[in-house]
Amino acid sequence: MDATGDLTKRWEKLQLSTEESSCFHITQGVHQDSEGLGKQCLVAKAMAEKLVNSEAFHITMSQLWRLEGWVSFKELGDQSFLIEFQKVKDKEKVLAGRPWFFDRCLLAIQEVDESQSINALQFCYEPFWVQLHNLPLVTMTETFGEEFAASIGPVIRVDAGSDGRAWGRCLRVRVAVDLQKALMRGKWLGVDGKQHWISFKYERLQNFCFQCGTLSHKGRNCVRSRDEQQSDDPKLM
Structure with a gap:
């Protein structure tokens, strides 16, 4: 048996001691000093x-x-x-x-x-204002923005008036963008038999990976292309 196999076999035999297996329960009031910080x-x-x-x-x-x-x-x-x-x-x-x-x-x-460990935090989303350009006026509403922008990520709110309309140069939507997925550059929209390419502009966007399109890194060591990254997304299959 090689060294690796021998080490694996030893690890399999390891068991927690009685002291390690016991659970320490926090009594009521012990953590009140730090509660709320x-x-x-x-x-x-x-x-x-x-x-x-x-x-x-x-x-x-x-x-x-x-x-x-x-x-x-x-x-x-x-x-x-x-x-x-x-x-x-x-x-x-x-x-x-x-x-x-x-x-x-x-x-x-x-x-x-x-109630959670710092190490358990997941940095998955970050909110961005996204401008939707080239929309027909009839679609520039709060309701449409919530539905259409959901393809980018969870919609936080739509920049619209009290009547729900958002007519203007573009429709602005506040979206929680997934940091591990390629930034969407736009999306086709069909209205009355015509197709419109709706381009997305992310406000205050600075560096991102030009190789795979994600915000989680700049791309110096990235080995994945945007197409490969998108092919792993079940929503696009």
Whole structure:
């Protein structure tokens, strides 16, 4: 038996000890001291391929956000930071102003759930305003925007008037964009027997991977093409 097979066999025999198998249960009131602190915190991850300078990140983002109270940054590794705000309204301002970028790389942001581990956070979506161009006027409504833009991602809201109409140069839709999927460049729309190519423009979009079309990296080490990335999407099959 080779060394690899012998090591595998040893791992299979390993079992948890009695002490390791026992479960430690938190008694009521033990975690009250830290309860509620998550409401003033965010976790942010820079979608960068190179190491992020924590001091530069702190200085740059503090200047960009223009907060009223203080803000502290704690490095978590893997290009991630725990950010604590003195004032909840400053945290809400940062969330409302997304997307944010550092060194032209997207900053994915998640709110803190105190019942979960930081390591369990998944940076899957980030909200963008997307402009839908070349729409017939009859389709420029809140209802249509919610249905049509769902192909991009979960729709947060449509920029429309109180009457539901959004006539103008384009229809703006706030969408949670999947960071692991290729950015949609547009979509065909059929109206009264005619087809219209509706092009998508992502506001404040900076760097993304030109090879596979995703926002999760810049593409220097990407080996997948956009077509290959899209072929893995069951919605397109």
